[in-house]
Amino acid sequence: MRLNHANLGNAIFAKFLTEVGTNSQEIIKIPSTIHKCQDLKELLSAVYPQLDVADTSTPSFLTERTILSARNDDVNAINIAALNIFLGNTYTYLAADKMVEDDEIDPSITNRYPNEFLNSLDPPGLLAFKVELKVGCPIMLLRNIALKDRLCNGTRLMVSRCDTRIIEARILTGEKFGNLAFIPRISLTPSSAEMPFRMTRRQFPVRLAYALTINKSQGQSVKFVGVDWRTPVFSHGQLYVALSRCTSFDRISILLANDELDSTTNIVYPEVLL
Structure with missing residues (x-):
């Protein structure tokens, strides 16, 4: 077709x-x-x-x-290689991780896992702990933010400004092509049966998009x-x-x-x- x-x-x-x-x-x-x-x-x-x-x-x-x-691992490697070639200053965003407070969780479990350990986790449904971007690089949204503005999971954008609390980008696909969008940090709590606790990660819901799966x-x-x-x-x-x-x-x-x-x-x- x-x-x-x-x-x-x-x-x-x-x-x-x-x-x-x-x-x-x-x-x-x-x-x-x-x-x-x-x-x-x-x-x-x-x-x-x-x-x-x-x-x-x-x-x-x-x-x-x-x-x-x-594979996701190969996509990540390609994106990093492309970002290293692309000119410009690199902006690094680190996530904020914390244990979810729950009366059912044994306090000893909370004390057993430091922030460094939480930062190293990458379970399904969790945003990356470290996100590196440059102005002009392509990114993809990983979560629905504003459906009426076509800011949904899978939308590709081009970064136009990197700020501490917001990423400014232009939409690359669909009827909203060229429109300016503002992407905030969001908090996610994955439901993973592999972990004996629940955690929340606050991060920008984006990834580099030179390469996709x-x-x-x-x-x-x-x-x-x-x-x-x-x-x-x-x-x-x-x-x-x-x-x-x-x-x-x-x-x-x-x-x-x-x-x-x-x-x-x-x-x-x-x-x-x-």
């Missing part, structure tokens, strides 16, 4: 995407028309050209490109996409989702593992497609 089939190149790309989305073969050969990168630096350069040059980061520049990876990119369209396949996909349809974010072979750049020159893993369960 994204492609104009009057263009022969797009028609071939559409056919390839259909095969990826319906083919249950475990290994898919990557067409030679897709740009293959040798390392992460080349992938970043292909998707975000001149990242180390002043004034290249604009809302229109950022909204039409992204890098995708299957493949699952998080569903529903988004971009002009240029990079895909990090050093770690293969691990669930149904991830390969198709990653490749179908843009509309042409020549706008895709990929990074494969060293021992894979022209192929990658694909996972499709035919019974799901019935």
